[in-house]
Amino acid sequence: MASILLKLKAKVERPLDAYVISPDVFAGKSLEEIKNLEMWQGNKKVKLGELFDVSGEVGQKADDVSITMEGDLSKARRIGKQMMSGKIFVDGNAGLYVGDGMKGGEIHVKGNADSWLGFEMKGGMIEVEGDARDFVGAGYRGSKNGMSGGTITIKGRAGSEVGCFMKDGIIRVNGDIGLHTGIHMQGGTILVFGDADGRMGSQMTGGKVIVAGKVPDILPSFLIDDVKPNVKVGADKIAGPFYSFTGDMMEGGNGKVFVAVQKNEHLKKKEAYIL
C-alpha cells in the first residue's frame, strides 16, 4: 500500500474544512496536484500545500492509498468525508465530523476526536485511541438518518447522544459514556464497557444499547422483560448476566437496553416486574 504523509507546518488556529483529505480524492494524483487541492479555512480558500508538508507516494486506486497526518488537527473538520476505501491515520487529535458519511475504508485516530464522529456513516471502520465527544454515529441536525453501517470503536470515553437516530452498525465504547445513549435509535448496537450517565435509549424504536458498567437508573418508559446470561453483538457474545428492558414505550418502541446485573444492585427491585 502506497503511503503519503501530511505534516502540519504550523498550528491551525482557524477552523479548517479538510474534506478533501480522503483516499478517494488523493488516488491517482501527483504530490503536486495534492498540494494544490483547495479547502476552506475560516472564510478563505487555502491550498493543502500551504498548511501541510506533503511527502511519500500516492496509489493509483483509493484502496491503495494510505494517508498519515501529523500535528494537532483538532481544528480540522470532515477528515475522510464520504470516503469509500483506503486508510487514514491521524497521529494526534482530530476535529469535528471525522468520517462524515463514510462508506468504506478505515480511519484511525491516535488522540481524541471531537463531536459528530462517523455521523451518517454507511460502512467502513473508525477507531479512536482516545476519547470522542457527542453525537458519535448520529444523524445530523434534523435528519432521521443516523449511522447505517460499519463499526466505530472508541477506546476512551464518549460524550452524550451517541448513536442518535442510528439505524445499523456497531458503536463500541471501552470507557464511560454520557447521557441519552442511543436516543431516537432505530437499529444497530451500542456497546459500552464503562459506566453510563443515564437515560439510555430515550425515544428509541429499535436497536440495542448494552451497558456493562453502572447506570443511575432506567427511564420509566422502559419495561423489564428478562434477565439474560449474555447478549449477542455480531458474532460475539458479551458475558452477563444483564437485565433486559424494552422501550421506549412513549414511541411504541421495540428497542432493547441491557444493563449488567452485577454493577447495578439498585435495579434488583425491578426483577419483581418480570412477567
Add this chain to the structure above:
Amino acid sequence: MELLIKNGVVYDPKNGIDGEVMDVAIRDKKVVDRVDESKAYVIDASNKLIMPGGVDLHSHIAGPKCNIGRMLRPEDHYKDVEPRTQVKRSGVGYSVPSSFTIGYRYAILGYTTVFEPANPPLKMLHCHHEFRDIPILDKGCFVMFGNNWFVMEYLRDNKLDECAAYVAWTLDATKGYAIKIVDPGCVEAWKWGDVEFLDILWGRPEEIDEPVPRFGVTSREIVRGLCKVNKLLNLPHPIHVHANGLGTPGNYQTTIDTMDCVKDLAEEDRPAIHMTHVQFNGYAGSDWITIRSGAHEIMKYVNANKHVTIDLGQVIFTDTTTMTGDGPFEYKLHLLTKNKWTNADVESEEGAGLVPIHYKKSNFVHATMWTIGLELALLAKDPWRIFMTTDHPNGGPFTHYPRAITWLMSKEARKRTLDKISKRARSRSDLDNMDREYSFYEIAIATRAANARILGLKDKGHLGVGADADVAIYDINPREVDQSRDYKKVRKALSKAAFTIKEGEIVVKDGDIVKSIEGRTYWVKPNLPSDLMNAITSDLTKKFRDYYTVEMENFKIHDRFVTRSTPMPTYYG
C-alpha cells in the same frame, strides 16, 4: 435599453406562433414591433428555443409556512448550499430554499412570474416581507378565505353582499391577489378538535354537504358563496380551490362534486373555479391498499366542462417538505409516516401544517401518485385549462420542473421511470398505454401562456407587442431535437436557460445569474360602493375587538411594505 433577440425559434401560443424563426424586439421593459439593430444589444438566438418567461400560478415561496419549513428542517439546508457571488446572495435549502435563492433558481429555469398560493390574511405582512427578498420574479399572493369566521358567518346568514365587502376589504388591506379556499370548513373543525366531524369526512370523502360544527355552513356553501363573491368583485383570477379530502383514497369524487357545485354560476367561456394540485385530490379506491388513479373520471369531467381549470401537483421522486393550509391532512400524514410535524392555528382565520416526505419509486402509493399527475396531463383535451405544477414543494421542489416537463414530452422518459417504479403501481396505471407527447407549443401553454391567462395578467405569458419583456431562451433547437428519444437533452436545456430576460434586462446568462433586480408585487384593489363598506364597518370593528390579537388599524398593510406595489383595480357588480 434596447434589445434584439435574433433568429430564435419562437413559441408564443397566445399569438399563435408555433416554432417560427423570428426576432423579438424589446424597448423600455416591453416587447415592441422593431428596434434599431445598430443601437440595440443583439442576442444571436439562432437554433435556440424562445418562450415567454415562465409563469407559475401555484408555488409555496413565501409566508410563515415556508419559514416554519425552514425551522423544521435543518437537514434540508446543509445538503444544498449556494455560495455568494458578485451578484448573488448566499443561500441554503433544497425543498424550502432561502428567499433569495428561490428567486435565482426560478430565473435560471426561465421563470419570471410566480404566485404564492396560500397565506391567511393575518400573515400577509410576513409574506410581503419575504417577497421583498425574492429577487427578479414578479409575484402575488392568494389569500385563504375557506375557513374564515367572517366568511362562514356571512354565508350562513345569507349575507352575500356583506361577505363580498369583507373579502374586498381584506384583499385591499392585505394586498392579496385572489381568493384561495383550502379544505373548506374542515380546517376550522380541526382547530376545534372536532374529530367526529373529521371522521365523517375522512371516512366518506364524497361528503361536502355536512354542516361545519358551530358555523352551520357546509363546504359546498362556502365554495359557492366565495365563487359568487369572486364574480361580484370581478377579480382577475377565479376561486382557487384545494378541495376537501386531500390525500384520501376515494377523494376524486369530492373533487368532481366541488367542481360541479359551481357549474351553474359560470359565465360563458370564463372559468369559475380553479382546482389546484389535483393529483393529491385524484385518488380512487377506498384505502391505501386499493388506491388507484381517479384521473380518468376527473378528466372526463374537466374535458366536458369549460368552467374548470386545474393544475397538476406532479410528484417527483425525491426528498421534500409538504406544507399546506390543510392542518388536518398534515396530521394524518404525520400519523402515516411518523415523520416530524408542525401544526399552526391562525386565530379566527385559518390553519396550516407541515411534514417532510421522501417520495420513493418503490413505494406503491408514491408511485401511484406519480402516475396520476401524468395521467391528468396526458388526458387533458384543452392544454389551456391544465397547468404544470409540482405544488412546490409538496410534490417536489420547483427545480425539478424540467424533469416533469420531459415526462410530458417523451414517452421514452416516462417508460424509463415506469421501469423503476413499484410493479403494482405500474400494473394498475394506464400510463403505459398513453402515447401522447406534449409538443413544445403545448408546453409553452401549460407553463406560461395559460397560467398568465387564468391569472388575468394580460402582459404576461406572451411575446406580442405590448407584452412585458420577460423572455426565456434555451440552448436547444426544438425543430431538430428528437424530444422523445433525446429527452435528456431537452431536460438539460430547460434546467439552465441560456438567457432569461426580465423586463428587458438580462438577468440570467449561460445558466447563471448575472443581474439581480426587484420584481413587482401584484395585488387587487376592489372598488366598493361606500354604502356596502359602511354596512360591514361595525361588524369588522366588533369582531376585531372580540377575537383578534391585533388592532384593526394595525392589520392593514401599508403600501410601503409592498415591493414595487402594482395594484390592479376591480369594480363591483
